[in-house]
Amino acid sequence: MxxxxxxxxxxxxxxxxxxxxxxxxxxxxxxxxxxxxxxxxxxxxxxxxxxxxxxxxxxxxxxxxxxxxxxxxxxxxxxxxxxxxxxxxxSGEVAFKTFQKDLALLILVFFSIFTLCSGLYFMHLHKRIIRPFRDLEEFAKEIANGNLDFTLKLTENNIFGAFTQSFDIMREQLKVAKHQEFLANQSKKELVASLSHDIKTPVTSIKLTSELLIVTAKDDKIKNKLNTIYQKAEQINLLVTDLFHTTLNDLDKLSVTPIDTYSSILEAVLKEADCYDKITMLMIPECMICVDPLRLNQVVANIIYNSYKYANTAISVQFELKGSFLEIKIQDFGKGVEEEELPLLFNKFYRGKNAATESGSGLGLYICKKLVEQMEGEIYCSNNEQGFLTLLYLKLA
Incomplete structure (x- = not known):
């Protein structure tokens, strides 16, 4: 063949x-x-x-x-x-060509397999090392920026698994420590703001009382003593004002703890605030109100002292039950304020035109509103034919 x-x-x-x-x-x-x-x-x-x-x-x-x-x-x-x-x-020539083709095919298959294996290995490397490392890098940046709510995801076969868990524990501890620091600073600021504002109230009473006694005293020696009391009270007032200004931005956070108490405490609160005996008080309805006695004292004292400062007239106080509130009408008989200023009275640092010659920080009514709202009450101011009216609504228990 x-x-x-x-x-x-x-x-x-x-x-x-x-x-x-x-x-x-x-x-x-x-x-x-x-x-x-x-x-x-x-x-x-x-x-x-x-x-x-x-x-x-x-x-x-x-x-x-x-x-x-x-x-x-x-x-x-x-x-x-x-x-x-x-x-x-x-023949050798064709066989060589065939060999070349087979070799080229073999090389192509080899590189295809190599590329596939390299891709799979890179994906594995990215998942096990590169991505966890970038997650750690991002975590460090977020923590450095103060974002302690940023969490690290724990994934299976993570080469940094132990470190990830440790870093997350560190984040939780930092978050707790920061919160505790915030609470401590908050407590300190509340204490300073509360004390400074509370001290101003009795100091103002001392000033008003000593000023009244100076006018009525006939003995020069007594007048000198009373002047000394007045000057020292004013000095204390200035020091407290400086202290007060250091915590102006934190006054929104004064603590308020309402309790259920009898409405009869209002008589004592008004009498304590009435240094000049200018208040005429009608009968207080018998009821239970939900208030913080200390903060209520601050609110009423601030309203009465504003009336002394800007109106210096008699003050009428009336009470009426309205729905779920006890309404308190505090009426003086001065000139009131400009109509365009009424919506601004409760703004922080706002002082009306009639306050230009009087000392103050423009925070009195602002603080009153914040305290009353935290007691779930309401406060409003308006002008009427008689003068200036403050409406105070206290929640019934």
Whole structure:
């Protein structure tokens, strides 16, 4: 069957025989035959050297060329009859090309696998190291900026897992410490603000009383003593004012603790605030009110002292039950305030035109409103035909 072999080539005889056998088996269906991916390209010729099938463009199709190149030519026998020839390209040049193709394919497969493995490894590296490290970096920035609510996510197989947990514990402890520091500072500020404001009330009473006694005293020695009392009270007032100004921004946070008590305490509160005996008080309805006695004292004293300072007239106080509140009407008979100033009276640091010549911080009514609201009450100011009216609503228990 063998027409010719190139003796110097190392030919895979088994592969050649398989090609011949496959061609023989598919002789009548060469175009539709199923051939394996053999290492050698081949072409099939009829007895008249007509090309019947070519497995690859690299396959030699002419017997003359095959003889010159040293390729293998085999006869195809069917029932002991030669029906054609198969030229198997076994020369070194084509084999080298085939080797190049196979090598290129192998390299392509290798690099594809390498790229895939590298990508998978990078994803694993990013998940295990890079992303947790960036999370730690972001966590450190947030903590440095004071955001102690920023948490680190604990994920499985996190190489920084132990560190992440430790950092989160540190964050919690810092948050607790910061909150405790805030509470301590808050308590201190509340104490300073409360004491400074409370001290001003009795000091003002001392000033008013001593001023009244100076006017009525006839003995010069007593007047001198009273002047000394007045000056020292004024000195204390200035010192307390300085202390008060250091906590102006924290006055919103004064603590208020309402309790249920009898409305009869209002008589004592008003009498304590009435240094000049200018208050005329009507009957107080018997009821239970929900107030903080200390803060209520501050509110009433502030309203009465404002009346002394700006109106200096008699003061009428009336009471009436209205729904779930006890209404207190505090009426003086002065000139009141400008209508356009009424909405501004409860603003922080606001002082009306009639206060230009009087000392003060512009916080009295502002504090009153805050304290009353924390006792779930209400306070309003208005002008009327008689003068200036303050309405105070205290919640019923």
């Amino acid at each position: 063998v027409v010719r072999f190139q003796p110097n080539n190392k030919i895979d005889v088994i592969t050649i025989n398989r090609i011949v056998k496959e061609v023989s088996n598919n002789w009548n269906t060469l175009e539709t035959g199923h051939y394996k991916n053999y290492a050698y390209p081949f072409s099939v010729l009829s007895l008249a050297d007509t090309l019947l099938y070519q497995s690859s463009p690299d396959a030699v199709v002419f017997i003359k060329d095959a003889l010159e190149r040293g390729d293998t030519i085999m006869n195809i026998d069917l029932n002991d009859t030669i029906v054609g020839k198969v030229i198997i390209t076994t």
